[in-house]
Amino acid sequence: xxxxxxxxxxxxxFLALLLFSVFVLMAVVLLIAALVIGLSExxxxxxxxxxxxxxxxxxxxxxxxxxxxxxxVRQIRARVETVYDVARLLKQGYDWVAAKVEFLVRxxxxxxxxx
Numbered sequence: 244x245x246x247x248x249x250x251x252x253x254x255x256x257f258l259a260l261l262l263f264s265v266f267v268l269m270a271v272v273l274l275i276a277a278l279v280i281g282l283s284e285x286x287x288x289x290x291x292x293x294x295x296x297x298x299x300x301x302x303x304x305x306x307x308x309x310x311x312x313x314x315x316v317r318q319i320r321a322r323v324e325t326v327y328d329v330a331r332l333l334k335q336g337y338d339w340v341a342a343k344v345e346f347l348v349r350x351x352x353x354x355x356x357x358x
Contacts, residue, residue, distance in 0.1 A: 279292050279293050280292075280297055
């Protein structure tokens with residue numbers, strides 16, 4: 244009933260996840276290369292096929308950004324600005340309290356020093 248066996252499997256999981264990610268990335272790169280090469284055979288120009296595939300991915304990325312990512316990024320920015328505003332207000336409050344405490348300490352020193 245020890246938990247030592249569970250933690251030993253974490254390293255294997257992360258290694259497997261890393262290898263899976265590498266192989267997926269390699270597969271995607273090879274598929275894109277095959278697409279460019281096949282398109283270059285059809286078009287007769289490797290340059291135009293690479294530009295066409297790159298443009299298609301650029302349009303897909305722009306569409307994903309506009310349709311799925313733009314609004315969450317705006318919301319995250321608004322939340323970060325709120326955090327900065329709260330931090331600025333806390334600092335102003337701290338500075339105000341520190342100034343009042345400093346004033347009271349100086350006043351106490353002046354009153355006790357004059358006796």
